[in-house]
Amino acid sequence: MAEQATEPTGSGNKWLGLIVGVVLVLLGSTVFKDLQVPIPGLDLNLGKSAAMAGITILLFPLIRMFYTDPLKNAINERNSQLEETFTEAEELRQRMDEMRGEYEQRLSAAEAAAREQIQAQIREAQALRDQLRAEAVQQAEQFKAKAIADIEQEKQRILNDLRVHVVNLTLQATEKLVGESVDSERSRKLIDEFIEQVEVAG
Template structure:
């Protein structure tokens, strides 16, 4: 039993030595392992925080770019609508101008045609008057040359009327 008792007995120097050994071992582990492991864990934590920070920054930049894109798109749609409205108004004005020019041209052509018709009518009337005057002079000349009886007078009138029919 003595053999067993020596294993279980308390020896003050062994205890002091064991406690000192524990402190030395703890200091060595802390100095060589714990500080370095903590430094590695801190570096990893900083790297992860940096990655999360970069991701958050990229997310906020993407959100800002998205808002800017949507604003530009809305501006582009508004600008396109304005361009379409402007082009529509210009086309409408040009169409009205073309119609107005066509009406003016048609009116001027109508006036020229009417004026030409009036001139032609006056010229035709003058020609008819000249012919009638010539015929009247011819009849008067014949009347003077001959004495006219009523039958002869009737015949001259019919010749005169038929001459007018040929002239027209």
């Protein structure tokens, strides 16, 4: 706002200087061309002096018009561009900070989810291991019980076969000693009872 307020004054001074310079040049080259100022010891031509003064006055607004003002405008434009660049850089930095914060939050969430998933898999593996171990123990107990039952059953079968064989041998031996047949139900029962008593005593 201040620059806009002072611009008309500067422009008026510029044009005033141009007018004064042109007038002095014209007066010095026409009206005062041959006018000499009687100063002792100094040869002063008023026309040439006025023309030189006019040229000098003309140079200042011309220099300002064609050099100083464009340079000032270029500097101001460059400053504006730098300010815009700094503003854009600051906005970009803020945006990058926001993106970095969002990335860190997402990374933390992903790490937490990964840890939770790993822990869940570990718990699942431990539960499966415990289940397999319990099933293995149960299966081993079942195999053991079945083996014991099979052994006991086989033992009873062998004992029964052995008992029958012993009874038969005893009857045969008794027949040879007595000289007559003793193959009766009562004799077999007596021998069986004797064998059972021997087994119990053993």
